[in-house]
Amino acid sequence: xxxxxxSPQSMFIQEGEDVSMNCTSSSIxxxxxxxxxxxxxGPVLLIALYKAGELTSNGRLTAQFGITRKDSxxxxxxxxxxxxxxxxxxxxxxxxxxxKLVFGQGxxxxxxx
Amino acid sequence: xxxxxxxxxxxxxxxxxxxxxxxxxxxNHDAMYWYRQDPGQGLRLIYYSQIVNDFQKGDIAxxxxxxxxxxxxxxLTVTSAQKNPTAFYLCASRPTGTGSSYEQYFGPGTRLTVx
Numbered sequence: 001x002x003x004x005x006x007s008p009q010s011m012f013i014q015e016g017e018d019v020s021m022n023c024t025s026s027s028i029x030x031x032x033x034x035x036x037x038x039x040x041x042g043p044v045l046l047i048a049l050y051k052a053g054e055l056t057s058n059g060r061l062t063a064q065f066g067i068t069r070k071d072s073x074x075x076x077x078x079x080x081x082x083x084x085x086x087x088x089x090x091x092x093x094x095x096x097x098x099x100k101l102v103f104g105q106g107x108x109x110x111x112x113x
Numbered sequence: 114x115x116x117x118x119x120x121x122x123x124x125x126x127x128x129x130x131x132x133x134x135x136x137x138x139x140x141n142h143d144a145m146y147w148y149r150q151d152p153g154q155g156l157r158l159i160y161y162s163q164i165v166n167d168f169q170k171g172d173i174a175x176x177x178x179x180x181x182x183x184x185x186x187x188x189l190t191v192t193s194a195q196k197n198p199t200a201f202y203l204c205a206s207r208p209t210g211t212g213s214s215y216e217q218y219f220g221p222g223t224r225l226t227v228x
Contacts, residue, residue: 003155031214031215033215033217040201040224041222042117042119042203042219042220042221042222043203044219045216045217045218048215048216088156090217092215099144099161099163100158100161100171101215101217103155104155105155106153106154106155
């Protein structure tokens with residue numbers, strides 16, 4: 001099945017730094033979702049984007065729905081230790097409708113205190 | 114508390130045995146999903162169900178089976194035909210209908226180890 005291209009695959013940063021990651025697709029989507037997964041747990045929804053060009057924030061997190069509907073990015077400002085985990089993007093509502101999500105491979109974030 | 118529960122958290126089986134993973138939700142969601150996650154990988158869709166008594170194969174359905182007899186429950190059976198069953202299994206659900214979203218909500222996962 002299709003997968004999104006998510007980058008970078010991993011990031012090693014210092015506490016307090018800003019983080020940026022992105023997802024691209026060859027297909028258009030009507031929805032972009034960003035999830036965070038802690039080790040051994042299920043993914044938790046962080047931000048949902050429904051409109052091309054939309055910029056949405058959730059605390060220190062900001063995500064944007066690309067104007068072409070083929071990409072999205074997630075920024076985390078002033079990182080803290082609890083931001084450690086794997087971040088996944090997911091797209092839906094394109095050629096396959098709303099029933100299924102297509103996931104990126106994930107970005108593993110590690111923070112040095 | 115509304116949510117999705119998966120049990121058990123850890124499951125160990127011998128090769129050649131079938132095993133059933135439980136997924137229950139009290140969110141009144143119509144759609145439910147099963148994903149498989151391998152180390153360092155993204156999520157791959159095994160099966161999904163939009164409504165009771167109906168389900169569809171995902172991208173990697175071979176060696177798995179499901180049932181959807183109740184809205185709240187979507188159990189996954191990993192059969193002996195699955196060549197590499199050791200993985201982390203995630204269940205998710207999504208509301209459907211007028212005004213519903215594309216957002217899926219995940220359970221805590223079951224880690225299956227087959228030796």
